[in-house]
Amino acid sequence: MRIIDRKKNIFKLSQGEYIAPDKIEGKITQSIYIAQAFVYGDSLQSNVVAVVVPDQPVLEKWASDNSVSGVYSEVIKSAQVSELLLGEIKKKCKESGCFGFEIPARVHVTGTLFSVENDLLTPTFKLKRNEAKAHFINEIKAMYDGAKL
Numbered sequence: 001m002r003i004i005d006r007k008k009n010i011f012k013l014s015q016g017e018y019i020a021p022d023k024i025e026g027k028i029t030q031s032i033y034i035a036q037a038f039v040y041g042d043s044l045q046s047n048v049v050a051v052v053v054p055d056q057p058v059l060e061k062w063a064s065d066n067s068v069s070g071v072y073s074e075v076i077k078s079a080q081v082s083e084l085l086l087g088e089i090k091k092k093c094k095e096s097g098c099f100g101f102e103i104p105a106r107v108h109v110t111g112t113l114f115s116v117e118n119d120l121l122t123p124t125f126k127l128k129r130n131e132a133k134a135h136f137i138n139e140i141k142a143m144y145d146g147a148k149l
Contacts, residue, residue, distance in 0.1 A: 009129070014046045017101050024048070024104070025127075027096045031088040032058050036114050038132045039104060040140055049143040050104035051136050052085055053113050076109045085109060106143040108136065 012018050021039035028037040028050065035055040041048040056072060062084065063075045075081060086107045093103040114120035120132050133140065 011041050012043050013041055013048070013101060014044055015101065017099075019048060019102060021048070021129075024050075024093065024098065024102055027092050027098065028052065028089050028104075030096075031085075031092050033062065033085060033088050037089075038114070038120075038127060038129075038136065040133060040136075042144065045144055047101060047105040048103075049106045049108070049140060050089060051108045051110060051132070051139060052089070053110055054081070054085065056111075073111055076111050082107055082109055108139040108143055110136075110139075 009022055010018050010020055019039075019041050021041070024039045025037045028034055028039070033054055034052050036053040038051040039048050040051070054076060059075065059081065060072060063069070063081070066080065068075055068078055068080050070078075086104070089104055089107060112118065114127060114132070116123055116125075118135075120128055120135060122128060
């Protein structure tokens with residue numbers, strides 16, 4: 001037996017694998033493009049999904065270098081940005097030795113930073129998972145193609 005995380009921070013996927021999302025989020029945020037991440041998994045699904053907040057200055061520079069025009073709120077909704085961030089997530093997870101079921105299959109990009117003010121972080125800057133799930137429930141359902149959660 002080995003302890004991998006706090007009990008309330010672990011969830012099980014449909015194939016019976018236990019996931020520690022903090023570990024995955026730590027790997028994801030090593031990317032220069034990603035400032036914050038929230039990894040979610042459901043016991044009725046076989047994969048995890050992620051909600052990410054890009055690092056605005058880095059993403060804006062990438063957008064100007066890759067001819068993705070518009071203001072930041074439009075840029076983060078583009079398909080190229082989603083592809084870039086999902087590619088970065090997969091790359092960082094594979095580099096760190098994550099299993100295939102630990103790598104998020106889909107990503108939702110949001111421009112709003114997680115903070116204490118919007119009740120997504122604790123005063124010690126830890127992610128409030130239940131509040132984050134409630135806040136992003138529609139996006140999570142869309143990533144799981146409308147699956148009942």
